[in-house]
Amino acid sequence: MVKEIIVIGAGLAGLTCSVKSASKNIHVKLFSPVQSERSQSVMAMGGINAALNTKGEDDSVNEHYTDTINAGQHINNHNAVEKLTNDAPEIIDWLSRLGTSFTRDDNGNVDIRYFGGQKKMRTAYAGARTGKQILTAINTECRKWEYKDKIKRYVGWRFLSLILDDNKVCRGVVMINENTEEIRDFYADFVVIASGGMNKVFGKISGSLHNDGFVTGKLLRQGVELANMEMIQYHPTTIETPVKRMLITEAARGEGGRLYTLRNCEKWYFMEEWYPEQGALMPRDVVSRSIYRVCHEYGLGIDGENKVYLDLTHLDEKTVKIKLDEVYDVCMNYLNLDPTCEPIPIYPGVHYFMGGIRTDDAHKTNIENLFAIGECSSQYHGANRLGGNSLLGAIHGGWVVAEQLEEIQCENDNSKEYGKILNCEYEAYENWKELQKENNNVSSYEIEKEIADIMNKTMGIYRTESELKDGLGRLDLLETIHVNSHGCYYDYILLKSLISIAKTMLSSALARKESRGAHQRLDYPETDDKYLKTTVTSFDNDKLKITFNDTEERMGW
Amino acid sequence: MESITVIIKTSEGMKEYAYEGNLNIPVTTLLERINVKHDIKIHYSSSCLQGLCGSCSMIINGLPRLACKTFVNEEEMTKKTHKITIEPLSKFPIVNDLVVDRTSMFENIKNSRQWLEEEASINTDNLEYEYEVSQCLMCGCCLEACPNYTGEDDYYGAILPVTSSKISKQEGDMDKQKFLKENYSNHFYNACVKSLACENVCPMNIQTQRAISIMNRHSIWKFHKLLKK
Numbered sequence: 071m072v073k074e075i076i077v078i079g080a081g082l083a084g085l086t087c088s089v090k091s092a093s094k095n096i097h098v099k100l101f102s103p104v105q106s107e108r109s110q111s112v113m114a115m116g117g118i119n120a121a122l123n124t125k126g127e128d129d130s131v132n133e134h135y136t137d138t139i140n141a142g143q144h145i146n147n148h149n150a151v152e153k154l155t156n157d158a159p160e161i162i163d164w165l166s167r168l169g170t171s172f173t174r175d176d177n178g179n180v181d182i183r184y185f186g187g188q189k190k191m192r193t194a195y196a197g198a199r200t201g202k203q204i205l206t207a208i209n210t211e212c213r214k215w216e217y218k219d220k221i222k223r224y225v226g227w228r229f230l231s232l233i234l235d236d237n238k239v240c241r242g243v244v245m246i247n248e249n250t251e252e253i254r255d256f257y258a259d260f261v262v263i264a265s266g267g268m269n270k271v272f273g274k275i276s277g278s279l280h281n282d283g284f285v286t287g288k289l290l291r292q293g294v295e296l297a298n299m300e301m302i303q304y305h306p307t308t309i310e311t312p313v314k315r316m317l318i319t320e321a322a323r324g325e326g327g328r329l330y331t332l333r334n335c336e337k338w339y340f341m342e343e344w345y346p347e348q349g350a351l352m353p354r355d356v357v358s359r360s361i362y363r364v365c366h367e368y369g370l371g372i373d374g375e376n377k378v379y380l381d382l383t384h385l386d387e388k389t390v391k392i393k394l395d396e397v398y399d400v401c402m403n404y405l406n407l408d409p410t411c412e413p414i415p416i417y418p419g420v421h422y423f424m425g426g427i428r429t430d431d432a433h434k435t436n437i438e439n440l441f442a443i444g445e446c447s448s449q450y451h452g453a454n455r456l457g458g459n460s461l462l463g464a465i466h467g468g469w470v471v472a473e474q475l476e477e478i479q480c481e482n483d484n485s486k487e488y489g490k491i492l493n494c495e496y497e498a499y500e501n502w503k504e505l506q507k508e509n510n511n512v513s514s515y516e517i518e519k520e521i522a523d524i525m526n527k528t529m530g531i532y533r534t535e536s537e538l539k540d541g542l543g544r545l546d547l548l549e550t551i552h553v554n555s556h557g558c559y560y561d562y563i564l565l566k567s568l569i570s571i572a573k574t575m576l577s578s579a580l581a582r583k584e585s586r587g588a589h590q591r592l593d594y595p596e597t598d599d600k601y602l603k604t605t606v607t608s609f610d611n612d613k614l615k616i617t618f619n620d621t622e623e624r625m626g627w
Numbered sequence: 628m629e630s631i632t633v634i635i636k637t638s639e640g641m642k643e644y645a646y647e648g649n650l651n652i653p654v655t656t657l658l659e660r661i662n663v664k665h666d667i668k669i670h671y672s673s674s675c676l677q678g679l680c681g682s683c684s685m686i687i688n689g690l691p692r693l694a695c696k697t698f699v700n701e702e703e704m705t706k707k708t709h710k711i712t713i714e715p716l717s718k719f720p721i722v723n724d725l726v727v728d729r730t731s732m733f734e735n736i737k738n739s740r741q742w743l744e745e746e747a748s749i750n751t752d753n754l755e756y757e758y759e760v761s762q763c764l765m766c767g768c769c770l771e772a773c774p775n776y777t778g779e780d781d782y783y784g785a786i787l788p789v790t791s792s793k794i795s796k797q798e799g800d801m802d803k804q805k806f807l808k809e810n811y812s813n814h815f816y817n818a819c820v821k822s823l824a825c826e827n828v829c830p831m832n833i834q835t836q837r838a839i840s841i842m843n844r845h846s847i848w849k850f851h852k853l854l855k856k
Contacts, residue, residue: 113675171757178749197758199679210790213742277675557668
């Protein structure tokens with residue numbers, strides 16, 4: 071029987087895994103740099119998909135499956151998507167029973183609305199702050215298990231490395247307490263990684279600063295395979311603010327928001343003209359490419375700049391202020407713009423990583439006893455994610471892992487300690503201290519800026535071989551630089567990880583010589599059936615290796 | 628281009644930095660720019676940068692606020708004096724510079740057993756209210772502003788009625804309801820002087836007064852009625 075697990079990350083994926091495991095009498099050590107309230111999950115606005123079929127539209131789990139696979143351009147793990155879409159209605163029911171304040175329709179059912187890439191109303195929501203409302207409910211449940219000592223939280227701890235035995239089986243983790251710089255080892259039957267996306271390689275994107283990608287980069291260098299790293303979602307509607315590019319939820323279009331630009335001084339609703347059936351609610355990759363075309367091919371950005379309008383002014387004021395309250399607040403606070411009176415200037419921005427740690431339909435990684443769930447995992451979304459499937463995927467990951475743990479027979483002896491890796495981490499820490507004494511180190515801020523610049527230039531909506539190769543060359547140069555991380559060890563090790571991840575992304579983009587979903591090559595504009603595969607990257611003898619594997623491949627443990 | 632003096636209370640004492648540039652930025656962006664410009668690291672907590680996660684609460688020009696929602700050019704005091712003062716919350720232990728340890732707040736809520744014993748009962752009339760209080764960021768601004776909260780006794784501050792009022796509306800277990808009432812009396816009602824500073828500073832505009840009156844009605848007044856009989 072499984073006695074104890076370690077969960078790294080306390081957003082929705084990590085929380086779900088923890089409370090579900092605790093309810094099955096499994097002890098959980100839950101690590102996170104900050105409390106769950108600070109996680110990126112609270113930023114998810116629009117909703118969570120489930121074929122509830124309460125609107126008389128004859129919706130079904132099967133259609134949810136088909137829409138997800140079509141949006142992902144058929145390189146999703148089909149078995150995983152089948153389970154995801156099957157479990158979705160039960161997940162909504164579970165969340166409801168936990169006290170999530172979902173918006174409800176006149177019949178008292180959880181309300182559902184239209185979202186991109188889906189022809190049926192299928193997206194359940196709680197106002198415009200669905201992620202926060204769900205997190206509050208699961209976090210409330212988590213408190214119970216903390217109180218009962220089933221879940222022990224370690225807040226302020228960051229991941230340093232996996233502890234692998236001689237057979238490359240995961241036995242535990244080495245962690246560092248950010249406040250005290252204490253470095254410690256922890257052991258358990260299984261380790262579950264729920265560390266989120268890889269935002270920091272692009273500098274600042276729509277999501278949280280905490281989802282920086284450090285864990286994913288570090289795992290790669292410990293032998294964990296990554297997958298579909300070239301699949302990066304540009305959300306069609308983000309706004310430029312002095313802080314960062316902020317997201318305007320897809321729900322704004324789901325509620326009837328329209329996209330237009332000005333052509334000969336007249337409003338041109340290009341999405342409605344190009345895609346009469348779904349208009350602005352086409353899958354995100356299609357909408358983003360269309361906006362790109364309007365600005366770059368037609369030269370019809372607003373005021374000569376790369377932006378078009380998202381118009382909500384024709385919507386009922388109550389819809390904007392209540393159902394889309396977050397949109398209203400963000401526009402008022404950061405743009406001084408009232409979206410009930412004026413259209414919102416928008417342009418696509420980096421939002422989500424479909425790729426990440428390579429996982430099969432059971433959320434297993436290639437390393438035995440190591441699972442990955444949430445945005446850091448990679449099996450659900452293929453080449454493009456549907457809006458409303460990220461919250462679902464995050465919760466489902468935790469759900470699926472906990473379900474399996476109940477059934478696994480395991481007789482691990484966790485009393486054995488593996489000191490070697492712990493000593494390596496101590497040593498690395500001491501080396502950094504020595505290095506920081508040098509005078510001519512380059513500021514970590516400069517390196518971060520350079521990485522973000524490389525990524526934004528080469529991994530845009532459209533990519534080319536020459537730019538990607540140029541980017542890889544620039545990344546190589548960064549690896550030899552001595553860094554000044556202003557007395558902060560984490561900032562130092564983070565940079566190494568970011569460079570690894572960036573290289574993996576560029577190399578994957580270079581290897582996939584076709585255009586599919588979020589990966590568009592100007593030099594290979596066609597989709598090629600040869601690439602109906604998962605792009606797999608691994609680190610072998612200090613070198614990146616890329617292969618294309620079957621999308622359904624299981625990890626074999 | 629405008630210039631101001633930024634005064635920051637760091638772990639090494641008060642420091643002053645000259646900032647020149649656009650002031651139409653939130654305080655988190657101001658801190659970020661100071662760090663990059665001077666190639667230093669003043670520690671502060673931030674995550675979402677748009678008022679959704681409660682990481683960046685600090686004292687700005689004397690008031691507890693979320694740094695990411697506080698725009699420098701809208702600060703009346705800064706307009707007059709061309710200075711902005713940034714300090715860590717004072718009612719929590721300091722970890723580093725502007726970073727504080729808010730563990731006690733989470734522990735108090737956990738020890739107040741703020742969870743459901745049974746499945747949530749759903750009453751659509753309560754949804755709007757439950758949605759509102761579920762927005763609580765656990766940022767600590769209400770506790771900082773509260774004249775009664777010290778962090779050193781068993782008074783838990785406004786976050787208790789905010790979370791309890793939702794739980795008590797959804798909970799079906801009667802023993803738990805009884806516990807919630809007693810807990811509220813012991814850790815809130817007996818010490819709150821109703822200054823309602825909490826409502827003034829809440830970055831999510833949660834009506835703490837309403838939460839308090841719901842819990843009073845629930846816990847205290849019914850109890851008094853019983854005594855009269």
